[in-house]
Amino acid sequence: MSEQELKLHVPMAFRASVLREMKQREVARVRLHAMYFDTPERELARARIAIRLRQEGAEWVQTLKMPGADTITRVELNHPRPGPILDLSVYAGTEQEAALAALKGELGLRYETDVQRLLRRVRTRQGTVELAYDTGILRAGALELPISELEFELVSGRPAAIFSLARKWQQRHGLVLDPRSKSERGDALAQLARRLEDVDAGAEAEREARRAEAIARFWAPRAAAPVRLEPGMSAPQAMARVAAECLDQIARNASVLAEVDTEGVCRAGNSEHVHQLRVGIRRLRSAWRLFDGWTGPVPASLLDDMRRHFAAFGANRDQDVLNETIAPALARAGMPMLPAESAAPQEDARAIAGGKAFQSWLLNLLEWSLDVPAAEAPASGAPPARRARGADDHAPEPAIRLEGGPSSSAAARVPAIIPLQAAQPDPASLRKLLARRLRRWHRKVAEAGLRFAELPLAERHELRKRGKRLRYGLSFAESLLPAGRLRDYRKLLSHVQDVLGEINDLALARDHYAARTAAHPEAWFALGWISARLDELTAEARRAFQDLAHGKPFWK
Known part of the structure; x- marks a missing residue:
């Protein structure tokens, strides 16, 4: 049972x-x-x-x-x-x-x-x-x-x-x-x-360190896991499977941050749990864009709450990057020590993860994921539904079609009706849909990336988000795409993402230290170091995008 x-x-x-x-x-x-x-x-x-x-x-x-x-x-x-x-x-x-x-x-x-x-x-x-x-x-x-x-x-x-x-x-x-x-x-x-x-x-000298490592593994952050889609799946079925994986990643990291196992004993959640939780949300958002137009619209409340919670966790993540990545790098470069960094975010990750608002969103998301709706067909005489942004799919032929032009004959005005036949499943249809959309996403990322050095900051940030969307979309569709080509392409895209990620972190750090120069002249050291590193990364990003644009296509 x-x-x-x-x-x-x-x-x-x-x-x-x-x-x-x-x-x-x-x-x-x-x-x-x-x-x-x-x-x-x-x-x-x-x-x-x-x-x-x-x-x-x-x-x-x-x-x-x-x-x-x-x-x-x-x-x-x-x-x-x-x-x-x-x-x-x-x-x-x-x-x-x-x-x-x-x-x-x-x-x-x-x-x-x-x-x-x-x-x-x-x-x-x-x-x-x-x-x-x-x-x-x-x-x-x-x-x-x-x-x-x-x-x-x-x-x-x-x-x-x-x-x-x-x-x-x-x-x-x-x-x-x-x-x-x-x-x-x-x-x-x-x-x-x-x-x-x-x-x-084991040996006594290593015992405590190994015990600490074993215990840390017990509450290790939940990273993204592969999603296996079947060729004969419908778009709603595929979306449901992807959503279940993304939700699992989000909820498991949130439960550690909320101290389900450790309340009153220790805090097992750390910055990596926050990072992986936000990765889960990004993956889900990418999946919604990937299947846009092929499934029913996502409720506005889910989207609005997702943006709000993502931003709240993002404030914690930005602070973690400053304290755990940027500041140590500056110290190694010889920067004089500054007074304590800026105050912590208004609400810490533990409070957000265990809070009623975020947990309510998780329940609503779980219920939605269990029954992902199909895209609605347009009513008779109504204009077609909004196409997904970036979609290039062909509309299906109508099952009932009127034939013949105007005539004075009553018989001629009787429409001919083509019998409705059950659609035969096309085992490649889901693969074709996903490959077509991912190909368009690739083209947009590659075209913008070749102009990376000329892009203003806002467009660079948007390009980074598009690259993440492409990367997550590929991970969802990988079971339906050629494995060998996808493996090579993923390496190129991963390099692009690594470079853009560091650029984004340094841009945030630059704003942070620029705001501190008036009270702490030592912060000018940080601005000089960050500027030099950004110049290096800009050149590296240009080369990475050239490799991506000329790499073997994954969709064939």
């Missing part, structure tokens, strides 16, 4: 208020102790399968879980057990049998959860939702993580029911979207426990 559920983390400051609201209606309370199994080489986790034995009150249940059709859907197989005895024979004849039969290692206990669960059902206009408030511990070896999460599971009705209810609770209690399941968190904790055991067995 499958289930649809949404899981939100409950921050420490709101746990009492969530508990009070849960108890305003009749609730059921149950103690859950679960044991999760895998092989030493994590074969089940790598196959995205989780198997557990869970004691639910006085009963034992064996459960297999794996991802379903979309982000909120899980396949779940439950079997009552007489005790804590794992029995794989219950999966004989199921779709999961082959994966389990292929296991090479021996299954063993990897991690456990010990949870107190409060259950309550809520009826809405869209359906019935079961709320499960879990508090407790996730344990792997000697390591523990707190569990404090509220699950919204659809009992009956439409998925809109869980989103409408989750939004209300999120706004009242500051809930945070956490894409990780308990099994994913447990598997990561078990890996950390194993790494730390290996570290403790």
